[in-house]
Amino acid sequence: MTGAAPPRFRASILTLYPEMFPGPLGASLAGRALGEGLWSLEAHDIRAHATSKHRNVDDTPAGGGPGMVMRADVLGRAIDAVAPEGDTRPRLFMSPRGKPLDQRRVRALVEGEGVVILCGRFEGVDERVIEGRSLEEVSIGDYVLSGGELAAMVLVDAVVRLLPGVMGATDSGTEESFESGLLEYPHYTRPREWEGRTIPEVLLSGDHAAIARWRRAEAERITRLRRPDLLDR
Numbered sequence: 001m002t003g004a005a006p007p008r009f010r011a012s013i014l015t016l017y018p019e020m021f022p023g024p025l026g027a028s029l030a031g032r033a034l035g036e037g038l039w040s041l042e043a044h045d046i047r048a049h050a051t052s053k054h055r056n057v058d059d060t061p062a063g064g065g066p067g068m069v070m071r072a073d074v075l076g077r078a079i080d081a082v083a084p085e086g087d088t089r090p091r092l093f094m095s096p097r098g099k100p101l102d103q104r105r106v107r108a109l110v111e112g113e114g115v116v117i118l119c120g121r122f123e124g125v126d127e128r129v130i131e132g133r134s135l136e137e138v139s140i141g142d143y144v145l146s147g148g149e150l151a152a153m154v155l156v157d158a159v160v161r162l163l164p165g166v167m168g169a170t171d172s173g174t175e176e177s178f179e180s181g182l183l184e185y186p187h188y189t190r191p192r193e194w195e196g197r198t199i200p201e202v203l204l205s206g207d208h209a210a211i212a213r214w215r216r217a218e219a220e221r222i223t224r225l226r227r228p229d230l231l232d233r
């Protein structure tokens with residue numbers, strides 16, 4: 001038999017809302033690559049691992065306080081079913097307490113076999129499951145979402161577009177914002193004049209060295225202006 005090669009990158013998502021997937025990941029670049037089998041996506045329903053009569057996945061916080069907390073026993077079983085021993089993929093927990101996601105982490109994930117991602121809901125998850133299953137907490141920014149699903153989609157989208165064969169031009173990933181430690185230079189295309197605004201002359205000169213110098217200078221200028229913290233790194 002001449003079956004297609006298995007996808008190089010497998011994303012397994014643990015969520016209370018599996019119907020949210022693939023969602024936006026089913027469209028455009030990521031969606032086409034998904035259809036072509038360049039990567040795979042499974043959304044697993046955490047509730048399938050609840051054993052109580054009412055299939056509870058959450059309970060009140062120990063010590064009191066508002067909201068509900070996702071139970072360690074249910075999550076432990078769910079993780080073990082999706083990523084049994086021997087599954088070497090990183091296990092991530094989307095969390096505002098996590099290390100902020102950056103392009104470097106995204107690049108490292110692209111090199112691996114995939115990810116297992118736990119999406120939190122309510123106040124979050126029982127701390128013991130984070131410890132007991134060695135979950136790496138990852139944040140997508142300093143704000144609070146209502147659940148980890150959108151955060152997981154952000155991470156998976158950032159990774160999948162860098163998989164071989166997903167983006168058209170082979171190097172269109174390497175000159176972008178953050179890849180060189182700088183924000184990207186400005187882009188222009190047709191028409192040559194729009195509402196009285198022209199395209200910088202150098203870009204029309206055909207002088208590739210001059211264009212490269214201009215782009216580098218613009219990238220540095222914009223980074224210094226908007227994100228001086230990137231230059232310090």
Ligand code: SAH
Nearest residue numbers: 094095120123124139140144145147148151
């Ligand atoms: N009580 C928590 C917030 C819970 S929000 C706190 O104060 O830290 C519910 C879930 O949404 C979280 O468990 C997490 O999975 C997800 N989430 C919210 N904000 C996020 C962010 N910035 N990055 C990644 N995941 C986030």
